[in-house]
Amino acid sequence: MSVKADPPRRARMIRAVVIPLTLALAACAANPPAAQRPYVDPIALFPMEHYDQSVDHWIDPTGASYDTPFLSPAEQHAHWDAYLARYFGTRERDPSPWNPAFIDRRLYGNGGADIVDLQLRRVGSYDNAGKSARSIGYGQNYWPHTAQWLDDIERNMNLQQFAQAPGYRPDARAIATNALLVRELPTMDPSFYSHRLAGEGYPFDNLQISSVRPGTPLYVLGRSVDGAWDYVQTPEVQGWVQSNGVARVDDAFISAWSHRPSDAWGVVILASAPVRDEQGVFRFDATAGTLLPLVQSAATPSQREVLVPARDIDGHAVSREARLPATALAPAPIAATPRNLAALMKSLIGRPYGWGNMNFYNDCSSELQSIFSAFGVWLPRHSSSQMAAGDMTDLSSDTPAQRLDYLIKNGRPMRTLVYIGGHVMLYLGNTTRDGHIVPLVYQDIWGMRPADNSRRVVIGGSVIFPLLLRIPEDPSLESLAATRIFQVSVLGMPSSAAPPPDEENPAS
Numbered sequence: 275m276s277v278k279a280d281p282p283r284r285a286r287m288i289r290a291v292v293i294p295l296t297l298a299l300a301a302c303a304a305n306p307p308a309a310q311r312p313y314v315d316p317i318a319l320f321p322m323e324h325y326d327q328s329v330d331h332w333i334d335p336t337g338a339s340y341d342t343p344f345l346s347p348a349e350q351h352a353h354w355d356a357y358l359a360r361y362f363g364t365r366e367r368d369p370s371p372w373n374p375a376f377i378d379r380r381l382y383g384n385g386g387a388d389i390v391d392l393q394l395r396r397v398g399s400y401d402n403a404g405k406s407a408r409s410i411g412y413g414q415n416y417w418p419h420t421a422q423w424l425d426d427i428e429r430n431m432n433l434q435q436f437a438q439a440p441g442y443r444p445d446a447r448a449i450a451t452n453a454l455l456v457r458e459l460p461t462m463d464p465s466f467y468s469h470r471l472a473g474e475g476y477p478f479d480n481l482q483i484s485s486v487r488p489g490t491p492l493y494v495l496g497r498s499v500d501g502a503w504d505y506v507q508t509p510e511v512q513g514w515v516q517s518n519g520v521a522r523v524d525d526a527f528i529s530a531w532s533h534r535p536s537d538a539w540g541v542v543i544l545a546s547a548p549v550r551d552e553q554g555v556f557r558f559d560a561t562a563g564t565l566l567p568l569v570q571s572a573a574t575p576s577q578r579e580v581l582v583p584a585r586d587i588d589g590h591a592v593s594r595e596a597r598l599p600a601t602a603l604a605p606a607p608i609a610a611t612p613r614n615l616a617a618l619m620k621s622l623i624g625r626p627y628g629w630g631n632m633n634f635y636n637d638c639s640s641e642l643q644s645i646f647s648a649f650g651v652w653l654p655r656h657s658s659s660q661m662a663a664g665d666m667t668d669l670s671s672d673t674p675a676q677r678l679d680y681l682i683k684n685g686r687p688m689r690t691l692v693y694i695g696g697h698v699m700l701y702l703g704n705t706t707r708d709g710h711i712v713p714l715v716y717q718d719i720w721g722m723r724p725a726d727n728s729r730r731v732v733i734g735g736s737v738i739f740p741l742l743l744r745i746p747e748d749p750s751l752e753s754l755a756a757t758r759i760f761q762v763s764v765l766g767m768p769s770s771a772a773p774p775p776d777e778e779n780p781a782s
Contacts, residue, residue, distance in 0.1 A: 316472040316729040320721065321747050325739060327623060332702060332714060332738055333616040344688040345610035345649065349767055354536060354607050354650030356768040360509045361491055361565070362532035371493035371507050372528060377442040381495065381507060385440035389495060390433055392512065393505075396458045397428050400465060400481075411465040411480065419465065427459050430503075435496045445522060446494045448506070449531070451585045452519035452558045453634055454486040460503035460514040472729045473720070482630035483513045484640070484655055487564040488549070488557070489583055491532075492520060510655040521583060521591035530593065531567060531581065540568045540580050540598075541606035541648050543614075545621045546634075549582055551594035557582050560598075561634060562622060563647030565606060569595060578603045607650025615688055618645050619716060619738075627720050627734045638698050641718035641736055642691065645700070651765065657698035660691055664763035674743055674755040681713045681741070686764050692741075695759035705740060713741045722751045 326332075334340065343350070359368040366375050381389065402410050402418050411419045455462075458481045469475025486492070486508050496505040497517065504517045523531070542564040549557045560566070569579040578600055581593045608614050622644065628635025636644060639657040646653050653660050667684075669677045681692065687703040692715060699717035706712070717739060721732040731751060733739075745751040 314729070316470070318729065318731050320731045320733045322733060322737060324747065325737070327738055329616050329619045329623060329738070332705070333612050333619075335613070335616070337612070340613050341611050343610050344612065344615075344686070345651070345765065349765075350607060350610050350650060353652070353768050357607075357647075357650050357652045358536060358539075360652050362528075369509065371491045371509060372447050372523075372532075374442045374444075377493055377507070381493070382441050386437045389436040389512075393431060393433055393436065397424065397431070400424055400459065407468065408471060410468070412468065414464050414466075416469075423463070427461055430460055430498045430500055431505075432496070432499050436505075439496075444524070447523045447528070448492040448494050448504070448520050449523050449527075449583045449591050450486045450488050450490045450492060450515075450519055451521045451583045451591065453488055453561065454515040454519045455631065455634075456483040456486060456506075456508065456511055456513035456515055457481050457503075458483055458513060460498045460505075472723060472727055477627065477629050477632050477720075479629065479632055482632050484508075484511045485561075485631035485634055486515060488560055489564060489566050491523075494520065494522075509652075518585070520589075521585035522589055523591045527591050527593070531583075534567060537605065538568050538570060539606040540566050540578050540603045541608065541650075542566075542598075542602060543604050543608065543618060543621070543648055544602045545625060547598060547602040549596050549598065551582060551584070551596045553594075555594075557584065557594070557596065559634070560603075562618065562644040565647070566603070568605065574600075576600055578605075604648075606648070608648050610649040610651075610688075612688065614648070615645065618648055623716075623736050623738070625718075625736055627718055627736075629720070636718050636736065637720075638718045642698060642700055646765075651768075657693060657696060660698050661693050661761050661763045662769065664689075664691065664765040666761055666763040669760045669762065670758065672760070674753055674760075677755050677760045678713055678741055678743065681762060682711055685713060685762065689765040691763045691765070693759065693761045693763070694754055694757040697754075699754075701762070702738070707740050707742070715739055715741055722754070724750045725752050 359365065359370065361370055362372060363370045364373050369376050400411050400419060401424060403421065413419055461481065464479040465481045466476060466478060467474035490508060493507040494504050495507060497503065502517055503514045504520050505514050506520065542560045542562055544562060546559045546561050549560050551557055566580040566582060569581065576599065577597050579595055579597050580603065582596045584592050584594050586592050622641065626635050627637060629637050631637065631640055639655060639660055642660065643653050643655065653663050669680055681701060682704050685701045687701060690701040692699045692701055697719065699715040702714045702716055704711050705714045718736040719733050721730040721734065722745065723730055731748060741755050743753050743755060745753065
């Protein structure tokens with residue numbers, strides 16, 4: 275197949291300049307001077323000081339069930355097997371980037387056309403020509419993206435390459451040697467909608483998809499013309515990453531890295547842990563959920579030794595050894611108990627919100643991923659897709675009061691996910707507030723809004739919060755139980771049909 279060459283863009287460039295100018299002149303003629311119109315800031319801060327964020331207050335260390343698993347050993351074992359299959363599996367349907375059968379079936383089933391189509395859709399979504407003011411993309415300097423900006427990026431992508439290699443190649447297997455941001459296009463330039471729209475502008479960079487932890491298997495689908503970016507399939511998403519954090523692997527490396535017993539892995543249990551190899555060279559910061567092979571013979575009560583990936587001068591992967599304190603890395607998976615959940619929450623709670631893992635912080639779905647990865651439970655990257663990880667009940671047609679009543683009576687603490695359309699939370703159990711029993715959730719949330727979506731009251735991080743029918747600090751804010759969508763999903767045994775990796779930007 276072939277890819278259409280770049281079309282002339284002169285007319286589009288003219289429209290991109292003339293349309294905003296015409297609108298601006300019309301606005302000046304139709305509206306009174308700005309001094310006569312009171313400005314209402316669409317951003318305010320929510321008074322979180324009214325809500326206790328002590329994890330021990332909500333997950334009682336003296337409680338009788340503190341060390342009682344909320345996932346059974348059989349459930350956790352099945353999830354762990356599925357987790358390893360997604361990363362390193364080679365069976366026919368194992369969705370691993372290192373699995374030839376999966377790559378051929380999932381990525382090259384149409385000879386590379388699906389990859390090209392996804393790239394073209396992404397490029398097209400950032401074309402400002404003919405768009406309304408609400409849909410125009412802006413850079414960090416508040417100026418709209420120009421046609422030249424997009425042309426330069428598109429040429430660097432070399433879209434033709436994706437149709438010229440329509441099949442699995444062993445030398446395209448790779449591993450992340452650093453923490454990597456996954457981008458829709460090969461650029462670190464951000465793309466925001468207008469900051470004057472509630473819930474838009476910083477930090478919602480629409481180009482930001484997700485991040486990749488060090489040691490994650492990858493499959494390289496293509497490279498940018500300048501060599502600075504690789505287009506990769508991860509176990510979760512597809513996108514562009516900076517190539518200096520990617521190293522190619524061969525059969526020998528894969529065998530030494532991943533062909534090991536299921537109890538020979540370690541997982542990072544802190545929000546972030548610096549990793550230096552045996553020679554004292556800093557390799558990367560490993561975020562919660564990072565999975566690394568254990569060197570079991572070198573383990574001590576206070577330290578764990580692991581293999582870490584490094585990139586040699588030729589771009590190939592080599593293994594190095596590193597020691598981490600036992601407080602930072604534990605044998606994987608850790609037991610799914612309230613004690614261990616509380617420890618993870620204490621490390622993560624209060625960190626800033628990061629849309630699509632901006633600056634390697636979490637958004638709502640990646641926060642739950644980080645937690646459940648430590649338990650050996652793989653969750654999809656998208657908040658909506660996470661509902662498929664368990665037994666889902668759709669309560670969208672119920673009233674807000676009915677929804678909360680259902681969650682209070684039927685929710686399974688610490689294993690029930692709550693999805694409200696673009697946002698997902700973890701149900702912890704019930705509490706009493708103003709004489710009423712209410713559900714309690716843990717969530718990484720940007721903020722709340724009124725029904726008319728005119729403003730945001732920002733929380734901007736991971737918090738423990740009750741689900742209330744009415745927000746007492748600001749009754750005009752929409753209850754998180756009153757959204758158009760309300761679904762709950764209880765984690766149990768993993769699905770026999772593993773969902774494919776996500777390919778679009780996370781709604782979180």
